[in-house]
Amino acid sequence: MGKKPVSDEISGVEQDSLKHDCSIGTILKERGVSRRDFLKFCSAMTAAMALPASFAPRVAQALDEVKRPTLVWLEMQSCTGDTEALLRSANPTVAEIVLDILSVDYHETIMAAAGHQAEELLDKTIADFKGKYICVIEGSISMKDGGIYGTTGGKTHLERARQVCGGALATIAVGTCACYGGIAAAVPNPTGAVGVRDAVPGATVIILPGCPVNADNLTATIVHYLVFGKIPALDGHGRPLFAYGKRIHDNCERRPHYDAGQYVEHWGDDAHRKGFCLYKMGCKGPATFHNCPTQRYNEKTSWPIGAGHPCAGCSEPQFWDTMLPMYKRLPNVPGFGIEHTADKIGLGLLAGAGAAFAVHGVLNALRKDKEPADENREG
Amino acid sequence: MNDSCKFKCYIWELPVRWCHWINMVCIVTLSVTGFLIGTPFSFGKSASDFTMGWFRFIHFTAAYLFTVSVISRVIWSFIGNKYSGWREFFPLMADAGRKKTARMLRYYMLLDKQVPETIGHNPLATAAYVCLFGLYSVMILTGFALYAQHAPQGAMHRALGFMYALFSDQGMRLTHHISMWFIFGFVVNHIYSAWLMDIKEHGGEISSMFSGYKFTVRKEK
Numbered sequence: 001m002g003k004k005p006v007s008d009e010i011s012g013v014e015q016d017s018l019k020h021d022c023s024i025g026t027i028l029k030e031r032g033v034s035r036r037d038f039l040k041f042c043s044a045m046t047a048a049m050a051l052p053a054s055f056a057p058r059v060a061q062a063l064d065e066v067k068r069p070t071l072v073w074l075e076m077q078s079c080t081g082d083t084e085a086l087l088r089s090a091n092p093t094v095a096e097i098v099l100d101i102l103s104v105d106y107h108e109t110i111m112a113a114a115g116h117q118a119e120e121l122l123d124k125t126i127a128d129f130k131g132k133y134i135c136v137i138e139g140s141i142s143m144k145d146g147g148i149y150g151t152t153g154g155k156t157h158l159e160r161a162r163q164v165c166g167g168a169l170a171t172i173a174v175g176t177c178a179c180y181g182g183i184a185a186a187v188p189n190p191t192g193a194v195g196v197r198d199a200v201p202g203a204t205v206i207i208l209p210g211c212p213v214n215a216d217n218l219t220a221t222i223v224h225y226l227v228f229g230k231i232p233a234l235d236g237h238g239r240p241l242f243a244y245g246k247r248i249h250d251n252c253e254r255r256p257h258y259d260a261g262q263y264v265e266h267w268g269d270d271a272h273r274k275g276f277c278l279y280k281m282g283c284k285g286p287a288t289f290h291n292c293p294t295q296r297y298n299e300k301t302s303w304p305i306g307a308g309h310p311c312a313g314c315s316e317p318q319f320w321d322t323m324l325p326m327y328k329r330l331p332n333v334p335g336f337g338i339e340h341t342a343d344k345i346g347l348g349l350l351a352g353a354g355a356a357f358a359v360h361g362v363l364n365a366l367r368k369d370k371e372p373a374d375e376n377r378e379g
Numbered sequence: 380m381n382d383s384c385k386f387k388c389y390i391w392e393l394p395v396r397w398c399h400w401i402n403m404v405c406i407v408t409l410s411v412t413g414f415l416i417g418t419p420f421s422f423g424k425s426a427s428d429f430t431m432g433w434f435r436f437i438h439f440t441a442a443y444l445f446t447v448s449v450i451s452r453v454i455w456s457f458i459g460n461k462y463s464g465w466r467e468f469f470p471l472m473a474d475a476g477r478k479k480t481a482r483m484l485r486y487y488m489l490l491d492k493q494v495p496e497t498i499g500h501n502p503l504a505t506a507a508y509v510c511l512f513g514l515y516s517v518m519i520l521t522g523f524a525l526y527a528q529h530a531p532q533g534a535m536h537r538a539l540g541f542m543y544a545l546f547s548d549q550g551m552r553l554t555h556h557i558s559m560w561f562i563f564g565f566v567v568n569h570i571y572s573a574w575l576m577d578i579k580e581h582g583g584e585i586s587s588m589f590s591g592y593k594f595t596v597r598k599e600k
Contacts, residue, residue, distance in 0.1 A: 235532070236540065247528055261423030261430035271421065280419065287548035289531065313548075322547035329417065330556060331549050342553060346560025353564050357571040363489055369579060370492045377596060378498045 024226075025064035038063075048220035048295060049232070050242040062227040069222065070133040072125055072164060073107035076157045077150045077184045077193055078139025082175040083109045085212035088298070102222065105133075108152065119153045126167050134222065135168035137161065140177040140184040141199040144192025158199055165203040170231055171196060172206045174218055176314055179209035179237075186320035197238060206231055207238045209290075211314035216295050217243040235289075237317070243295070248285035248311050251293040254278065278305060282327040284313030386598045388498055390462045391591040398452040399588060405445035406566075410559055412438040417556060442522055449515050462499035468509050470502035480506075494579050498593055504572060511565050514558050521546070521555040 022030075028038055042060040046053065073083070087110070104110075105125040106118070113121055125133060139157075142149040147158035155163075165171045173196040176182040184193035197205045208217050221240055224232040232240040249255065257263070257277040264272040264281050277283070288311055292303045304311055313323035324331065333342055391399075412434045422430045456465040470476030480502040485491035487503065500508075524542035527535040546554065577584035582593045 236543075241532070245531055247531070250529055256426050257423070259430075259432040260426050260428040261419060261421060262426060262428075263419060263421050265421060276421075284549070286528075287552070316548060318547065322549050329552075331553050333553065333557065342557045342560065346557065346563065349560055349564050350567060353567045357567060360487075361571065361575065364575060364579075367489065367492065369494050372493050372496050377496050 022067070023065055024068045027068065044216070045220050045223045048216050048242070048291075049224055050245070050291075059223065059227050063223070066226045068103050069169075069226065070125060070129045071102045071104050071136060071222075072122065072133055072168070073104060073109075073136045073138065074157075074160060074164060075108045075152070076137060076139030076141050076161070076178065077191065078175065078177050080109055080138070081212040082138045082178075083107070085297075086215040086218065122164070126164055130167045132169055133167075134225075135164050135171045136218070137165070137171060137173050137178045137196050138175055140181045140193035140195060142184075142191040142193055143199065144190075149191035161196060161200050165196065165200045165205070168203065170204045170206060170225070171200070172208060172218065172221060173197070174208050174213040176209045176211045176319065179207040179315075180317045180319075182211070183320055185318070204231070205238055206234065206240060208243070209239065209315040209317075210292075211312075214243070214292070214295055214297060217291070239289070243291045244289045244315070246289065246291065248288045248290055248292055248305070249283075251291070252285055252305060253293060254305060272308060275308070278308075278310040280329070281310045282325065282329055283310035284316075284319075284323050285311040287323070288313045288316050290315045386595045387592045388595045389591055390460075390499060390587060390593050392455075392459055392463060393591070394451065394455045395459065395463045396588060396591060398448050398455070401444065401448040402452075405441045405448065406562060408441040409438060409445065410563075412441070413556075413559060439526060442519070442526070445515075446519050446523075449512070449519065453512070467500045468505045470505060476502055496580050496582065496596075498582070498595055501572070501576065504569075507565065507568065511562070514561055514565070517558050518555060518562070521551045521558070525551055525555065 025038075039056070039060055042063065043053070043056045046056040046059050049055075051059075075083075106122045108118070111118060111121075139150075141147065141157045141161055143158060147156035150157040152160060173179045177184060177193075178196050180195045181189070181193045181198075184191060185195075195207070196203070197207065206221060208214075208221065210217075217240070220242065221232060224240070224242075232242055235241055235244060237244075249258070252258070254275065254277045257275075258279055262271060262276040264276050264278050266272070267281070279286075283305065285305065292311070293305070296303045296306065310327065312326055313319045316323065322331070328341075330342055333340055333345055336345060415434050416431070416438060419431060419434075455463055456468070461467075466472070470480050479495070479497070482491065482493075482495040483497075483501060483503050486493070486495050520539065520542055523535060524539040524546070525548075527533065527539055528548075530536060542551065573585055573588075582595065583590075584593070587593045
């Protein structure tokens with residue numbers, strides 16, 4: 001999609017419908033992607049899905065044979081960061097493969113068509129491929145006042161989500177906003193923003209949280225569907241287990257420093273330069289489930305902890321409200337002013353109790369007690 | 380000791396005393412290691428050390444021991460003697476208990492000079508213990524819910540699924556941490572009250588937790 005000429009795109013409706021009959025292998029061959037690059041891609045996807053290497057030929061065989069799926073990409077209340085993550089991969093060959101195996105029939109940010117033309121394309125796609133297309137949603141959906149705070153093409157995001165997700169084979173919510181509402185849903189949430197699962201409760205929704213989503217996880221989710229004919233195993237939140245089944249802390253490359261007791265104490269100190277554990281700098285790796293340490297971002301170039309910054313917990317529900325302060329281990333205690341840590345309150349509590357009992361003890365020492373009356377005596 | 384306290388009375392059976400002292404040792408151990416886990420300093424000298432690993436191992440082992448001890452004490456409240464029974468913990472349910480509580484409260488608030496000598500549990504203390512066991516439950520549940528995250532989809536993680544619905548992950552850490560301070564608050568109260576009643580009641584309050592015996596004016600009924 002990214003490399004198609006504009007004229008090709010605008011006349012594209014009928015042409016795309018024809019291409020749906022070709023297998024992915026054929027399309028890649030036509031595009032001049034070498035067999036070697038294709039197999040490298042299949043191995044990378046097998047690894048991303050946490051399958052043994054012996055599955056790579058099966059992935060290759062399945063991708064050779066299956067028809068490429070139609071995909072519709074909707075933007076809701078978002079910063080387009082997930083689209084950016086998908087498009088700005090470092091290695092162009094694999095990025096092209098990612099885009100080529102998906103027949104992205106509608107994507108507001110990257111499609112050439114605009115206005116009524118684009119809307120017609122969407123209507124046609126969801127009518128022609130009813131029950132067969134995959135819907136990807138980026139951004140949160142406003143629910144307050146009938147969802148009036150987010151509209152595209154004159155329709156509220158809520159209406160569009162219900163219309164498009166309702167007829168989809170499956171909906172993939174990419175990025176924390178589409179999954180849990182993200183920053184738009186942070187307190188006080190003025191637009192009543194929610195994730196796709198709350199906006200369209202009946203739909204089959206796979207969520208891929210993260211800010212942004214890791215494009216490899218999105219591709220792997222789709223490849224999983226193409227290879228096995230079903231959506232991957234999900235956890236209680238609806239996240240694929242292959243990508244969200246383990247805690248960052250438990251797969252972190254800096255974990256040995258945590259277990260040893262070697263911590264960064266200040267930014268730029270010796271320990272920071274040596275790459276020690278960022279636990280004391282407020283790292284939320286122990287509270288976050290994601291495959292960042294193994295999958296990394298931008299063609300496995302790096303990831304936050306790899307670059308020396310603590311994990312912000314961006315793929316967890318309501319992380320803007322629950323994971324702050326970003327550079328402290330524990331949240332502040334609600335109801336007490338900012339910067340009141342649990343320890344300060346605890347020490348105050350203890351001092352108060354100690355003082356009260358000291359006064360009580362002195363008063364007791366000063367007074368004269370009486371022996372109890374016999375009827376009051378227990379033993 | 381009061382001259383007239385000439386009968387010794389077996390109050391605290393062996394399981395009660397064991398649970399008490401195991402809980403104490405566990406709370407001290409868990410607090411020290413818990414503090415080090417929450418706010419470690421750079422005690423590791425080399426990447427092949429395992430200092431934090433050992434602190435966590437001790438914390439988790441003590442947590443299992445503590446949980447077994449707390450559950451055992453709850454079970455014992457159904458099979459032990461009347462002084463350890465569950466009824467003792469809800470004194471306000473019976474008329475005699477309500478009177479006893481009122482007398483105790485008046486004495487504590489310095490309104491009454493007559494020492495309310497009790498041989499089993501002090502009714503105000505048992506009311507505090509009910510809150511304390513509530514805190515223990517919070518500690519055990521939040522603690523094991525955080526611990527179970529090392530093995531997602533495992534049996535413990537599934538069994539504690541409701542905890543992840545009730546708490547955010549960081550909220551669980553904060554609750555676990557602040558409940559420790561509430562337990563410290565209880566400990567101050569507990570040590571002071573035991574000391575006070577040991578002085579006032581002349582019944583051997585503190586030593587009874589070692590020996591099981593208290594000394595009474597009248598023979599046990």
